[in-house]
Amino acid sequence: MKRKIDVWDYAGTIMKAVETGALVTVKANGKVNSMSIGWGALGIEWNTPLFIAYIRESRFTRELLDQNPEFTVNIPLGECDPYILNLCGTRSGRDTDKIAELGLTTVEGETVSVSAIKELPLTLECRLIYRQLQDVPAVAEQLRAIHYPEPYDIHVAYYGEITAAYILE
Numbered sequence: 001m002k003r004k005i006d007v008w009d010y011a012g013t014i015m016k017a018v019e020t021g022a023l024v025t026v027k028a029n030g031k032v033n034s035m036s037i038g039w040g041a042l043g044i045e046w047n048t049p050l051f052i053a054y055i056r057e058s059r060f061t062r063e064l065l066d067q068n069p070e071f072t073v074n075i076p077l078g079e080c081d082p083y084i085l086n087l088c089g090t091r092s093g094r095d096t097d098k099i100a101e102l103g104l105t106t107v108e109g110e111t112v113s114v115s116a117i118k119e120l121p122l123t124l125e126c127r128l129i130y131r132q133l134q135d136v137p138a139v140a141e142q143l144r145a146i147h148y149p150e151p152y153d154i155h156v157a158y159y160g161e162i163t164a165a166y167i168l169e
């Protein structure tokens with residue numbers, strides 16, 4: 001069952017989880033792929049509630065997202081096996097079916113073609129409305145040195161309109 005939530009009532013829960021690790025799931029060409037994220041933002045722009053994911057250009061997730069502009073954000077609630085975030089954050093969907101390897105339970109999305117994941121039950125369904133390659137020279141020098149050594153692997157900010165928010169129960 002999908003219990004609908006008001007995303008702003010859960011803003012703290014979502015952002016605290018992102019800080020320690022959550023998943024972004026994408027789907028294209030019959031492939032479903034999840035990657036761990038530690039960065040993200042909840043916000044409003046163009047009168048639209050948004051989740052912004054920051055995904056480096058090199059990620060397989062970026063390739064799938066550029067083919068099918070939809071994603072889900074999967075937030076753990078309570079106990080979550082650290083191995084899930086570890087595997088999804090160190091292996092690439094290019095050579096591993098991470099969902100199958102972890103035995104994760106996918107649940108069909110409501111407003112997007114991408115699934116939710118039962119084991120990380122707080123779900124944001126998102127439809128891409130804007131993307132922007134980060135402007136590396138505009139990043140403060142001390143951060144640039146840490147996050148963008150040459151050759152650059154730049155983050156793309158993917159702005160997803162939140163089209164549904166719920167907890168899988």
Ligand SMILES: Cc1cc2nc3c(=O)[nH]c(=O)nc-3n(C[C@H](O)[C@H](O)[C@H](O)COP(=O)(O)O)c2cc1C
Pocket residue numbers: 020021022033034035036037038039040054055056058059060061062085086088089090091092093094
């Ligand atoms: C806790 C954690 C947080 C991460 N956060 C991000 C992130 O916000 N953006 C990013 O591009 N990569 C992040 N990564 C790295 C990707 O998850 C990792 O490179 C992953 O293997 C990419 O998978 P893919 O090639 O299937 O897309 C994180 C890794 C971990 C373990």
